[in-house]
Amino acid sequence: MAGAPPVSPRAAHLILNHLISMIYKIFRVSTILSADSVTWTVRVFIVLWSILVIAPLLLLLAFSFFETRSYMTVYDPSLKTWISLFESGRFEVALRTMRIAVTVTLIELILAFPFALWLAKGCKSKETKAVFLALLTIPFFLDLSSRSIVWRAILGQAGGVNTALMQLGVISEPIDWLLYSEFSVHFGMIAPYFPTMFLPIFLVISLIDDDLINASNDLGASPAQTLRRVIIPLSLPGILAGIVITLGPALAAWVEPGMLGGGFVNLLSHSIESAYTALRYPVVAALSAFVIVLLAVILVCVVLVVRRAANIENIFRQMHT
Amino acid sequence: MSPDGGPMLKTTHGFAENMIDEQESKRSAMLELQHISHNYGAVKALRDVSLTAYKGEFLTILGESGSGKTTILRVISGLETATSAEVIAIEGANVAHVPAAHRNCTTVFQNYALFPHMSVQENVEYGLSVRGMPKADRAKRALEALEMVKLDGKADRRVSQLSGGERQRVALARAIVTQPAILLLDEPLGALDEKLRQQMQEELVRLHSRLGMTFVYITHSQEEALTMSDRIALMCNGEIVQIGTPEDLFDRPNSAFAAEFMGFENIFEGHLKEISDERVSVEVNGHGFHGRWSGHQAPLIGQKAFAAIRAERLKLEGAENHAEDNALKCSAGSTLYRGKYVDQHLQTEIGPMRARIWDRANRKSSISTVSWHPDDCVVTAP
Numbered sequence: 001m002a003g004a005p006p007v008s009p010r011a012a013h014l015i016l017n018h019l020i021s022m023i024y025k026i027f028r029v030s031t032i033l034s035a036d037s038v039t040w041t042v043r044v045f046i047v048l049w050s051i052l053v054i055a056p057l058l059l060l061l062a063f064s065f066f067e068t069r070s071y072m073t074v075y076d077p078s079l080k081t082w083i084s085l086f087e088s089g090r091f092e093v094a095l096r097t098m099r100i101a102v103t104v105t106l107i108e109l110i111l112a113f114p115f116a117l118w119l120a121k122g123c124k125s126k127e128t129k130a131v132f133l134a135l136l137t138i139p140f141f142l143d144l145s146s147r148s149i150v151w152r153a154i155l156g157q158a159g160g161v162n163t164a165l166m167q168l169g170v171i172s173e174p175i176d177w178l179l180y181s182e183f184s185v186h187f188g189m190i191a192p193y194f195p196t197m198f199l200p201i202f203l204v205i206s207l208i209d210d211d212l213i214n215a216s217n218d219l220g221a222s223p224a225q226t227l228r229r230v231i232i233p234l235s236l237p238g239i240l241a242g243i244v245i246t247l248g249p250a251l252a253a254w255v256e257p258g259m260l261g262g263g264f265v266n267l268l269s270h271s272i273e274s275a276y277t278a279l280r281y282p283v284v285a286a287l288s289a290f291v292i293v294l295l296a297v298i299l300v301c302v303v304l305v306v307r308r309a310a311n312i313e314n315i316f317r318q319m320h321t
Numbered sequence: 322m323s324p325d326g327g328p329m330l331k332t333t334h335g336f337a338e339n340m341i342d343e344q345e346s347k348r349s350a351m352l353e354l355q356h357i358s359h360n361y362g363a364v365k366a367l368r369d370v371s372l373t374a375y376k377g378e379f380l381t382i383l384g385e386s387g388s389g390k391t392t393i394l395r396v397i398s399g400l401e402t403a404t405s406a407e408v409i410a411i412e413g414a415n416v417a418h419v420p421a422a423h424r425n426c427t428t429v430f431q432n433y434a435l436f437p438h439m440s441v442q443e444n445v446e447y448g449l450s451v452r453g454m455p456k457a458d459r460a461k462r463a464l465e466a467l468e469m470v471k472l473d474g475k476a477d478r479r480v481s482q483l484s485g486g487e488r489q490r491v492a493l494a495r496a497i498v499t500q501p502a503i504l505l506l507d508e509p510l511g512a513l514d515e516k517l518r519q520q521m522q523e524e525l526v527r528l529h530s531r532l533g534m535t536f537v538y539i540t541h542s543q544e545e546a547l548t549m550s551d552r553i554a555l556m557c558n559g560e561i562v563q564i565g566t567p568e569d570l571f572d573r574p575n576s577a578f579a580a581e582f583m584g585f586e587n588i589f590e591g592h593l594k595e596i597s598d599e600r601v602s603v604e605v606n607g608h609g610f611h612g613r614w615s616g617h618q619a620p621l622i623g624q625k626a627f628a629a630i631r632a633e634r635l636k637l638e639g640a641e642n643h644a645e646d647n648a649l650k651c652s653a654g655s656t657l658y659r660g661k662y663v664d665q666h667l668q669t670e671i672g673p674m675r676a677r678i679w680d681r682a683n684r685k686s687s688i689s690t691v692s693w694h695p696d697d698c699v700v701t702a703p
Contacts, residue, residue, distance in 0.1 A: 211434035214400050217421045218428045219448035220499065229451070233438045 057292070063285035071279050081282040085290070090271055097268040098294055100182065100257075101250035104189045108197035108246055109239070111190070116198055116238075117231065120205035121213065133202075136195045148188050148259040155179040155187070155260075180262030188256040193249065197242040204238025205231065236306060243302055251291050348375040351535040352397065352426075352503055355408035359392055359401065359559075366392040367403065368559040374503070374537055379529050381538045381546040383570075383582070384556030390539045391431075393556075394505050397537065399424045412502050426503035427496040431511055433488045435480045441467070441491050442476040448499040466494040469528065486517045493525075497532060506538045510545065522548055543583055547571060555579055563617070575617035576702055577627040585629035585699065586675045593626045593700070603628045603700050606671045610647040611695035616702030625703050632664060634697035635676035637688050648692040649674075667691055 065077045085091070119132055139147070154160045155178040162174040177183050208231065216226040232239075254269035261267075268291055275283035352374040359367040366389045374380040384390040395401035397409065399421030409417040416424050427448065435444050442463050449459035467473045470490035480488065489509060496504055506525075510518045526549050529536050540546055546553045547567045554564040563575045574580035580588055591605035601614045603626050610628050614620045636642065651674065654666035663681060667674040669691065676691060 209432070209434065211430050211432060212436060214421075215428070215430060215434040215436075216447070216451075218398055218400065219451065219495070220422045221447070221451040222422060225451050229447075230436060 057289075060285045061289050063282055064289050066282045066285075068280045068282055073281055081286045085283070085286050090268075090287070093266055093268055093271055094290060094294065096266070097251060097291075098298070100185060100189075100265075100267065101247055101253070102298065104186055104193060104250050105197070105243060105247045107186070107190060108193055109242065112194060112198040112201055112242065113235075113239070116202040116205055117227075120202050121208075121210070136198060139192050139195055144192055144255045145259060147192065148256050151184065151188050151260055152179060155184055179260065180264050182261075182265055184260040185257050185265045188260040189250065189253060192256070193246050196249070197246045200238040200241035200245070201235060202238075204235050204241075208234050240302070240306065244299065247298060248295055251295055348378075349413075350374070350410070351376045351378070351412060352537065353408055353410040353413075354393075354397070354406075356406070357393070357396055357403050357409070358405045359389075359396060359403045365559050367396070370559070370561055372554060372561060372564070374535050377533050377535060379526070379536045379538065379549055379551045381540060381550035381553045382556060383540060383543060383546045383553050385541055385582075388556040389559040390541075390556050391507055392559075394428065394507050394537065394539050397424075397503070398426055398428045398505055400428075425501050426505055427499060427501045428505040428507060429489075429492050429496045429509045431507045431509065433492040435488055435491055435495070437480055439480070440476070441472065441478045441480065441483070444480065444491055445476075445495045445498050447495060452499070462498055463494070466498040467491075469497070469531070470494045470524070485513055486521065489513065489521065493528070497528075497534070501534070503535045503537060504532075506536060508539050508541065510540075518545075525549060555582060557582075572699075573613075573615035574629065574699060574701055575615055577629070580627065580629040580699060580701055584631070586632040586677075587630045587635070589628045589671050591626055591628060593620055593622055593624050596620050596622060600695055601626075601700050608649065608671055610698055610700075611645065612647075612698030612700040613696060614701075615699050618702065620700075620702075627701050627703065629699045629701060630674075630693050630697060632675045632677040633662075633679070634693050635674065636692045636694075637665070637676055637678070638690065642692055643694055646692040646694055647698060648690055651688060651691045653688040 063073075064081055065079065067074050067076070067078060067080045119129060123129055123132075152159070156162070157174040157176060157179070159179065161178060162171075165171045166174065212230055212234070213226060216230045217223075221229065252269055253267065254273070257265050257267045257269065268287055272284050272287045275281075275287065350373050352372075354370060354372040357367050357370045358365070368389075370389075370393065372380075372382075372393070382390045382393060392401060396403045396406065397411075399416070399419065403409075403417075406417050408415055411425050436447065439447070442460070445463040445466055446459045449462060454462075464473060464476060467476055470493050472487060472490045472494065475483070475487065480491070483491065489512075492509070509525075510521050513521060522545060525536075525538075529549075538546075538549065547570075550567055552564060552566055553570050554561045555570060556562065557578050563570060563579045565573075570579065570583050574583050574585070577588060577590075589605045591603045591610075593601055594604045594609060595602035596614070599613075600611045601620055602609050602611050604610075605628055612628055616626070620626070636646070642648075649669045649671065651667040651669040654668050654673070656666065657664040661679070663678045665676045665678055665688070667676060667688065674691060
């Protein structure tokens with residue numbers, strides 16, 4: 001085969017491997033803890049991870065069982081904060097947050113997968129690849145609020161889109177759902193959350209040996225069959241990683257709903273913020289814990305769905321060797 | 322004596338072609354390539370290649386890396402679309418514009434290309450299941466194919482649990498299970514160790530005769546080509562430079578390149594001096610040697626020619642000599658221990674030579690002449 005292998009930047013490769021092995025460990029954490037082959041690296045990792053991540057989480061959870069009276073936290077364990085959470089209609093907010101985060105994640109997946117497939121396998125020019133990858137890092141450089149606020153000028157009642165449509169005679173009065181609506185929140189979140197979905201999928205597809213795709217083709221599979229039976233199963237680690245690192249931030253999204261929702265799209269992040277301003281720390285803790293529980297529930301669902309489609313452990317094992 | 326070589330030489334030269342003509346009338350072409358050219362950018366990978374493989378034939382395409390042999394295979398399989406192709410016919414039907422998935426041939430890839438997320442059996446069943454064959458039927462066929470490559474006990478294994486040789490067998494089973502007209506093998510034994518390679522060579526030959534399928538086999542190893550093939554096509558720089566039986570290539574290389582590739586250790590450039598009925602005479606650096614002409618066209622007096630002699634055909638002192646032998650004064654150089662034999666380097670007036678000594682007990686301490694029989698001296702075209 002005279003064609004050059006797909007570009008897989010070494011650094012990116014390392015990061016992906018690291019990410020994959022972490023996910024792999026999470027899936028097999030019980031085996032790792034019980035195995036005799038627990039190396040010191042694993043021990044150090046577990047200790048550091050416990051101090052930096054697990055302990056604050058537990059503390060947070062503990063705080064949610066206290067309550068606030070006249071701006072003072074009362075250290076008297078009870079379920080009052082949790083009960084008030086559901087009685088005050090925050091449950092609805094939680095559902096809305098979950099719906100928007102999941103929708104945005106799905107939109108990202110639907111956009112990112114074909115693009116990643118094309119860039120990794122369809123695009124033969126290394127220059128084009130480099131340009132696209134460079135463009136994709138832009139969201140990491142610019143401040144999120146300055147990027148979001150621009151959309152107000154474009155989507156507003158007197159904004160670019162409405163003005164253009166009215167001048168063209170397509171509409172007679174401005175469309176009001178373009179801004180300060182769930183539409184604008186979704187729309188505003190698409191670009192910022194795209195790279196986190198795209199990059200892991202792109203890397204994992206780049207790592208698929210071209211000959212596997214050739215072999216499938218050679219054995220008589222249609223392009224759709226090759227996609228469904230070879231490319232998607234082998235991309236699952238990247239797809240899972242993309243979902244995890246997109247969904248988490250999307251659940252906690254704060255800037256876009258604030259700037260483009262204009263107070264009409266109330267999400268959990270705002271509840272947390274207002275509780276925080278009111279110094280109601282147990283409410284902040286309960287809400288945060290609730291977001292984490294939501295994330296965990298969604299991820300378990302994703303894993304269960306994926307497990308029906310393929311044997312995850314085997315895919316990870318393959319990626320690992 | 323006519324300058325174009327005379328009748329006798331013409332017949333010797335035309336012998337192989339006559340034989341193929343005869344076969345052609347008896348056997349039908351399974352694969353036919355006509356005027357295939359392919360470029361990778363500015364690189365010419367194939368230059369106007371034409372090739373025919375007959376039904377049930379084991380055809381080997383032999384060449385160095387970069388000679389274009391893998392490109393031919395990819396053009397046949399449809400994984401590569403040739404820059405220009407007059408005919409790519411499988412079983413008589415032109416498939417030049419048919420996608421790879423619909424061509425009646427499968428490939429055994431050099432790196433096996435087994436699907437890592439599937440079991441051995443799922444890999445073998447793949448070609449059947451994409452064609453919509455019912456589960457029970459394809460399981461039966463897959464197990465038959467696995468049995469044919471002696472892997473029937475490992476159907477449930479993961480690919481990662483197999484050794485290199487076993488992976489190779491799975492790749493074979495996966496390719497033959499759909500019963501294609503042509504099996505394309507791209508250096509399938511390249512990654513195996515010596516012993517396993519020899520074992521697999523025998524198994525491939527056995528499998529070939531059992532299936533009666535047409536095999537097109539790519540290799541850079543002349544030893545593999547000689548042991549397995551019905552015919553060998555030797556490639557150089559995107560062209561087929563010689564095609565014939567293993568004996569043709571081994572004994573009658575039609576060019577200096579073919580002679581060198583087929584392992585002639587001693588090759589000397591000279592000019593044709595004489596052409597007689599059975600022999601030609603070539604002059605190398607003032608020395609005349611008799612030999613057999615095997616060039617790709619009729620010999621012409623005065624043309625540039627190469628004399629090629631295998632190291633094991635050189636005779637040193639003590640060997641039985643014929644009156645008509647070519648002989649040359651020489652002095653002994655270094656020796657190279659090669660296990661089964663010893664290679665003796667010689668200094669002669671026409672340049673360094675290499676002689677092979679099998680019988681170490683009979684090694685002479687002093688060597689002053691080297692000789693070889695004209696039948697062992699191949700005179701060939703540039």
